Amino acid sequence: MDLVKEIKRLKKKKNAVILAHYYQVPEIQDIADFVGDSLQLSQKAAETDADIIVFAGVHFMAETAKILNPDKIVVLPDLKAGCSLADSCPPEAFEKFTKAHPDHIVITYVNCSAEVKALTDIVCTSSNAVKIVNSVPKDVPIIFAPDKNLGRYVSKQTGRDLLLWDGSCIVHEAFSIDKLIALHKKYPDHKIIAHPESEEHILNTASYIGSTSGMINFVKAHPNEKFIVATEAGILHKMQQEMPDTELLPAPAVEDNTCACSECHFMKMNTLQKLYDCLLNESPQIEVPEHIRKRALVPIERMLELSK
Ligand code: 13P
Ligand code: SF4
Numbered sequence: 001m002d003l004v005k006e007i008k009r010l011k012k013k014k015n016a017v018i019l020a021h022y023y024q025v026p027e028i029q030d031i032a033d034f035v036g037d038s039l040q041l042s043q044k045a046a047e048t049d050a051d052i053i054v055f056a057g058v059h060f061m062a063e064t065a066k067i068l069n070p071d072k073i074v075v076l077p078d079l080k081a082g083c084s085l086a087d088s089c090p091p092e093a094f095e096k097f098t099k100a101h102p103d104h105i106v107i108t109y110v111n112c113s114a115e116v117k118a119l120t121d122i123v124c125t126s127s128n129a130v131k132i133v134n135s136v137p138k139d140v141p142i143i144f145a146p147d148k149n150l151g152r153y154v155s156k157q158t159g160r161d162l163l164l165w166d167g168s169c170i171v172h173e174a175f176s177i178d179k180l181i182a183l184h185k186k187y188p189d190h191k192i193i194a195h196p197e198s199e200e201h202i203l204n205t206a207s208y209i210g211s212t213s214g215m216i217n218f219v220k221a222h223p224n225e226k227f228i229v230a231t232e233a234g235i236l237h238k239m240q241q242e243m244p245d246t247e248l249l250p251a252p253a254v255e256d257n258t259c260a261c262s263e264c265h266f267m268k269m270n271t272l273q274k275l276y277d278c279l280l281n282e283s284p285q286i287e288v289p290e291h292i293r294k295r296a297l298v299p300i301e302r303m304l305e306l307s308k
Helices: 003-013 026-031 038-047 059-068 091-099 129-134 148-158 177-186 212-221 235-242 272-281 290-306
Strands: 016-021 034-036 052-056 073-075 105-109 122-124 142-145 162-164 190-194 226-230 248-250
Touching (some): 003 026, 003 272, 016 038, 026 235, 034 038, 038 052, 038 059, 038 212, 038 290, 052 059, 052 272, 059 073, 059 290, 105 129, 122 129, 122 290, 129 148, 129 290, 177 190, 177 226, 190 212, 226 235, 235 248
Parallel strands (some): 016 034, 016 052, 052 073, 105 142, 142 162, 226 248
């Protein structure tokens, strides 16, 4: 069976849209209606008139689409496609933390569960975190969760003293600073660009720090440069498509990583076959209990409003 042809046929028949993150495997990115970063994907999910949203990403992303579209069917090719960062913030422990600091505004990175979003005042992504933090009056203290690396970076950028949750992403913490320095010595003309989920010592080497779409835009804006890219390696597919003549190298990860670069095994759980199956069977679907959905919707809508 020609999976690509069948997916296209089913998509049309069922009025479905395929939204994919830059970390998806190339064949999924190539068949998607839209490929983007977390913010762009939630904006697309908010405005779609499709009946079915096939979310080629991880659970929290599909869940955000469902929170925005309770009457639409939202399917994820593999329900086990989770996120270490979202897992690092269990809702019960987070609720205790927020209750211990009742005077704080709670800003959470979109990489968290619907339950955690329901405990949140404003959601953010890596492309708008600085803007969202800056939207809070200077005298109001802020809890920032769950990513401590992004939080530390945003704190530096805004000059705000953020109360950080101790969470992180296993993929962005897998980069090896020693190997990165060695690679940069070998390719001194390559500029290092990094995602803010990376650790501080990696960010300190970077010429540019930004979200996945920010990194792609930076590469596009500098056609005569070469780059070492410190984020999940799936981004190289779109980057290279956009800039076929630009030399790109993935930042190296520590020895025990399964890949020489850094791959998110959650993102890579989705395959073209699973995408076809979930579209055909309209399963597995994302469900969010209505009382959680209603509360989680408020901080997501605030983020979308502030990002206009
Ligand atoms: P962005 O696409 O918002 O840069 O986030 C990257 C990420 O870690 C998704 O898991
Ligand atoms: Fe989560 Fe990290 Fe994978 Fe993004 S790359 S989905 S933050 S584990």
